[in-house]
Amino acid sequence: MIAEFIGQGLFDDTEESIGNHVCSTLNNLTFKQITFFNAFLRSKGLKELKPFIKKAQKNGANFTFFIGIDEKITSKEALEMLLDLGIDSYVYSSKQFIYHPKVYVFEGEIRSRIITGSSNLTKSGLFYNIESSILLDFTNEDKGGNKVLNQLKDYFSPLLEFTSDNLEKVTKEYINYLVEESLISIEKYESDDDSFLKTHDNTKKRFKNPKIGTLGKIEITESARQSKNINLK
Template sequence: MQIDFIGHGLNKKNKLNVGDQIATSLKSNHFDNFIAFVAFTALSGVNKLLPFLKEAKNKKITFFVGDDNKGTSKQSLEMLLENNIETYIYHQNEEYVTYHPKLFLFEGKTHSRIIIGSTNLTNSGFLSNIEANIQLDYRTETDKQGEKLLNDIKTYFEDIINLTNKNLFKLDKELIEKYDTMGLLYSQLKFGSEVQSNDGENPNEKFVINEFYENEFGNGVEPNNLLSNKKVSLSQNDFDIFPIFLERYKSYKLNVKSTGAVNKNTEEKDLYNWYRRMKDLIREDILPYELASQLKDAGFPFGNAQEAQIRFIWNSNFDKLLEFKKKEQQHLNFTYVPNTKNKLSPYYELGSWCVRQKRRRNNLDTPTWDCNYEEEKMKSINYLWEVPDNFGVISTANDEKWTDRLLELDEYYEDTENTNTIPRQKTNLGKWLNEQITLKLTGSRGKNKRFLHPIREALLGEILKKNNIEWERQKQVERESIIKLIENWKKVEIWDSKPLIEQKNKVKKQKKKSAK
């Protein structure tokens, strides 16, 4: 966990600014959920963050704003509404209680951030006022103190977050007009190039619109880049002990934790300290190449440990994909895992994983797709992300139904009685197989003939081939006839090999049996 003080107005040299931190957090890939609880909003404050709010359109963003003390402007609410920013107004109807929080929550799968203090969503709060805020960064689900604090906050605001509070109203055009008529909002009027701010905090403040954009936000500090004030420098001791600890590290990675991250709870405290020391040198970009190259060869996680864990899991699943390729599709010049909802299918987990990778690749899921490492890995086996529809009548839209039939056919051949046969055409499975064979051999009816998709032909053909089934019906009849003839011939050979007396006795038994 890291805690930073964000103050401005008195000490202009302060490196952190709450506006910068909010903007940077909005554009960061570390966070996918943002909730803001603020008493006042001004056009100036919303304008400052608007570019970053627009860029974060794939993230869940929610504002809970107050209307007390005439501190929120009509124009700021209109801007939030115009840009489809989900916003709710806390309006106390019964007893007078001021809604007065200044709290910003950022949640992500690997990092979370909490900013709490005195800053409202106003230009004054961001830049000119004497403000005080605390920023807390922690690793999601691994930092118990950080998780507890976030859970306590969300519990406290539970009825607001869940939209069950009776004093909460969703922002729309009618609500803005209603509250404006009631005198709950103030208007920011333009005079030439100046705007009358009156942001609920500094009623006489004015600022020039053009100058307003000179100090752009978004240069704040990412959570995984937060540095301590401690200076790190390379020493001779780092060189002296490196070979010893490198061998110990290799052993630890091999026998204890294959991701390469040394756990702080390990009994080898000196190894953990060396591991952290290497991390510090890498972070400060002062680790010599000759040492860095040896760490790389040993599989040292140059990123954070959680990223290493994610990469390790990804590689494990990719190895399963390679096994699938070797076992099922080695003869094909592509790789494709059918997706199915049937959890009993041997393809189920791998198919689901491939679907998630496709979503990540299309920026529909997290973590961000690695265009170098992961993309090249999938290219190495020519994985098909899209199945073109122009080849046949069956598209990817009903891929699951088709795959379920394919698995049903596979189960059909698990019964030894069905060996070398095809399902009867009176059954649903038999009709489906006949349709696939027809599409493969002659195509569909009508002027615009469409044929079985090559991928499906390959997948179905693999099952048929393993079970001695021909695509063409006549060839299959001939094959079954030959197999029957061979079976009968073997029976004749067995019969002829038996002694004559045994043959006569068996014939007598059969005659007696038939006489009954």
């Protein structure tokens, strides 16, 4: 099993971003069942993944998204984009607890991969914020990797088996209901001074966003990748 730590945001270089790892994994035709569990979804983050999602779909990958709507961060535009992509998507909303996972699961006939950490499916979460995640890549004969995958599936079984009362399928009608009840945001209506919502698409105003660069080129191998030399005082 390959285990890697992914950190972003402390340095200007965005090549090692969580978003690039997700795009690179989508670019790998090995993975055919792809499941995302995300607390927050914004259209600008999903837009960066869109060409890689469409390529994976063209090559037979099946997607399922389980998205949260707490704090009104998930947007109408983002949910509509899921519909446009033909992704089987569901909203999880509990009156008792906040739905807050950030888990990306990629399964194939030969190997599987899990990326989990602090990054939501927003542009800033995927590329700009100071975030950290762990990536596990393992063959389907790896006992340790499959143990983690089975534990993950067991935990999320109420969602994966669609038995939870807190689950609603994303449809045009359901999106309209969420808008009417003010349960999600509308990105095109947000004002420039709405910093609470804007921060999920952009970095803070006093900084300039670093360039994202070319996506989808990271390869995960057994050999250790070169890390930054940091002098800790």
